[in-house]
Amino acid sequence: MTSRATSTATAAQEASASDPAGTSARRSSTRRAIGIGWPILASLAAFLLAWQAIVAIGGYPPFILPGPLTVAQRFVRAWGDGTMWPHFSTTLVEVLLGFAIGAALALVTGVMLARSRLAERLLSPYLVAAQATPVLALAPLIALWFGTGLPSKLVITTLIVFFPVAVATMVGLRSVDPRLLEMARSFRATSGQVIRRVEIPAALPAILGGMRVGITLAVIGAIIGEWAGGDQGLGVLINISRGSLFDIPLMFATLATLALLGVALYLVMVLIERRLVGDR
């Protein structure tokens, strides 16, 4: 009892003594963040400067090529007065839902393709053909069948996400070391246990790689869907700002929003990947 009390006391002392060390660790991690961050900031600054230079030298009017400052002002205003938000949230929902459905279907299909040569032979021609046909060309048909609401966007997004994730899953599962499977079998693993505890975890880096590609494609899918028909979303806003509003800075602000959305989603995928397979 007494020994435990003393050990708690020492632990507390150590904790208080290590506090300054903790702050210095935090400071060094800030320094590391700056170390990683400065090339990104530098390239961004160079990009904006070049953009401004082109506008200034070419003397383009804002309805052809607005300068970065004009776009930034329009960007802030569009977000401030509530123009952007409803369109942004519509697109975000389409992207996330479409990606989730597409990736889930692709995962199941990928497992089937990896398991069965017959399934691969039956399905692969259609999968490849569906991928080779531009979704852009299919979009009007899909809008005709599914209307101009959320469902048609989800179909297009799902379609575009499906292929890379399905192929990555299949390739990932086929590449799992058969020696690991034999090991699992020697411990009487059922086929369900083999899939869940060996094959999927082993193939996870490949599957997540496919999902990284998929999430950026999902944004494209949502925009295509909105162009084919719809009354809200960033794709719609691009059309409105070019057509009825003739507000080109708003169009650029929307494009910037789209780019930021894509980058953010990609980074989230990278973080998930790092969390799941980081320290193998």
Place this chain on the structure above:
Amino acid sequence: MTAAPGSDPRFDASSLAPVLATTSPFVPGPGAGVRVDDVSLTFRGTRTVTALEGISLDIAPREVVALIGPNGCGKSTLLRVLAGLIATDRGSVAIDGRPVTGPDPAVGLVFQEPRLLAWRTVEQNVRFPMELAGWSAAREEARASDLLGLVGLREFARAKPSTLSGGTRQRVSIARALALEPAALLLDEPFSALDALTRERFNAELLNLWQRTGTTIVLVTHSIPEAVFLADRVVVLSPRPGRVVAEVRVDLPRPRRLADLDTASVSSIGAEIRAHLVDTTDDAIALAETRAALAAAVAGGRPPVAREETAPGTPAWFDPFRPEDDR
């Protein structure tokens, strides 16, 4: 890994006792008797290969048996038959009188490579068989802790396999094989990837482990000294198709020490084994080379390719024209 107590390469097994004596829940078990009755096995694929032919063996509980033979003689195949991973064409295998029809809970298998799951910690790897068997978390935890103590890896419980040396990984895989308290431990050239000195040390550890767990051991090896040091009986197999050529008793007292390896009785037993290993005598090697050269000349300059190990999986792509796998 090579930091053996002292730097004497011939250090003996008893000096490992402090490492291994951290826990004592391991009461030596009775071990399992293994009976192999007239087993034959032929692989039919693009090329028909008879791997085993009329093999009979009777292994007593707690016996240590080493299977030795030239490359491709079916040693590893026989071990997989015992483990229930490969079905026989003819004959039967029984463990403690029960016929083997699939992987048996009374058998633990250690492969040539550690075959650990890279995304799991050492402890989680050891718990893998218990998870498959549906143990409770508390029971898994207690058993894993005992096993890691047994192989001296308690402090590595949370390490990932990629941070460990080859020998340490193989220790983890031995602990994993012992997870479900098997009555028989089958080892397929378990230390062949280790350097010679580390390998001797691991052999000593294995004997110590055998004394503490009381399992029957069947071991495939390429090394005559290893076979003699570990086994009560060395079974010599012929080149393909594998048949039992000889069974050599090793009547060395136990506990054995690595220093025993250098005694005259060991080398005379080793010489007896070598005499039975038909293609490892100098004459046989010369003959085999001549034969291979002749065969190559007949086949149009293409030397025959012998493959025993299965290659790791190759990445696949959509390819409907790929021929069926012939396994």
